[in-house]
Amino acid sequence: MNDDSIGKVIPRSNYSILGHKQNIDFLIGSFLNNSMHHAYIFSGNKGIGKATLAYAITRNILSGNNFxxxxIDKNNKVCKLIEANSHPDLLVIEPEDPEKKTFISIDQVRKCSEFFNQTPSISNWRICILDSIDFMDISSTNTILKILEEPPTNCLFLIISHNVEKVIDTIKSRCLELKFQNLKNEIMIKKIKILKPNLLKNEIDRILDISDGSIGKLINLSHSDSLKIQGEIDKIFNERKIDESVYNFSDFILKEDTNINKFEVFIDVVNNKLNSFIKELAINNTNFIQNSIMVFKIRDTILNLISQERIFKLNKKQVIVSIISNLNKITKLQ
Known part of the structure; x- marks a missing residue:
């Protein structure tokens, strides 16, 4: 299997559900017993299958299945309409450009109110998938709250959250939260062996460690460009120096790729390397207490750079170079 075939599979066209049996059984049982809540929050880390399950439930409900x-037959009319994002009884609210972390606008959310005030067109339900509430500002959130306060009949709200702790309590109190756990290693190993059957055990172990139970991260990290990023970060730690090649490395990360977001891979690898380094330092470094102050200060600087880039859209190249420069400072403590 070549890297071109390891592209992103968007949830609306993904029919492969991995794990989450307890949540699946609960939702199926609720539907069959006519006890569906009007709104659910699917909470858990990003990339573990929350949106994929939301679309799976939606397909079956809008198809009229007594499942x-x-x-489900993915060639049926309902599935094709959902894949094309053109089913009249499904509204999907998501950032216009999720790669650039744009916020969901209040105008997008207002469509939800109009949508739920209409009767179903070709099914018995109207369903809205919000992916994700983490991309909403306070104005958009307040608009959603008003809709949740007066839910119409035969309408279903499926809300995705990667950071449910930041969802306001008034919204959480009007929804039923289903917690999604990180996927187990045996599921992840099975998937990675399908994607990249020729990987060495140490490469698989490294990808599993960084993925942290997220199938989305695993798919990204299985790409050969991601393996190169991991190798370059290792090189910084092993050689304990950086040179002008860091600029070429940053250009490589920022080069657009339809298959993976290399900048996000870079961030995941850096976070993993930081955590691993701190653990190793605690075990092997006799001056840990003295050095830990500097380590945590540098780590906070790196995490702040990542956070600032996401909020204020800083120059990514400068962010990458600054992160690598700070990583290099840490390596001096080895």
């Missing part, structure tokens, strides 16, 4: 599982 005992989530299997």
């Amino acid at each position: 005992n599982d989530l299997s």
Whole structure:
């Protein structure tokens, strides 16, 4: 399997559900017993299958299936309409450009109110998938709250959250939260062996460690460009020096790729390397207490750079160079 075939699979066209049996059984049971809540929050880390399950439930409900599982013929009309984002009884609210972390506008959310005030067109339900509430500002959040306070009949709200702790309590109190756990290693190993059957065990172990139970991260990290990023970060730690090649490395990370977001891979690898380094330092460094002050200060600087880039859209090249420069300071403590 070449890297071109390891591209992103968007949830609306993904029919492969991995794990989460307890949540699946609960949702199926609720539907079959006519006890569906009007709004659910699917909470958990990014890339573990929350949106994929939301679309799976949506397909079955809008198809009118009396389903005992989530299997469905993906060639049926409803599935094709959902894949094309053109089913009249499904509204999807998501950032216009999720790669650039744009916020969901209040105008997008207002469409939800109009949508739920209409009767179903070709099914018995109207469903809205919000992916994700983490991309909403206070104005958009307040608009959603008003909709949740007066839910229409035969309408279903499926809300995705990667950071449910930041969702306001008034919204959480009007929804039923289903917690999604990180995927187990056996599921992740099975997936990675399908994607990259020729990887060495140490490469698989490294990808599993960085992925942290997220199938989305695993797919990104299985790409050969991601393996190169991991190698370059290792090189910084092993050689304990950086040179002008750091600028070429930053250009490589920022080069657009339809298959993976290399900048996000870089951030994941850096975070993992920081955590691993701190653990090793605690075990092997006799001056840990003295050095830990500097380590945590540098780590906070790096995490702040990452946060500032996401909020204020800083120059990514400068952010990458600054992160690598700070990583190099840490390596001096080895």
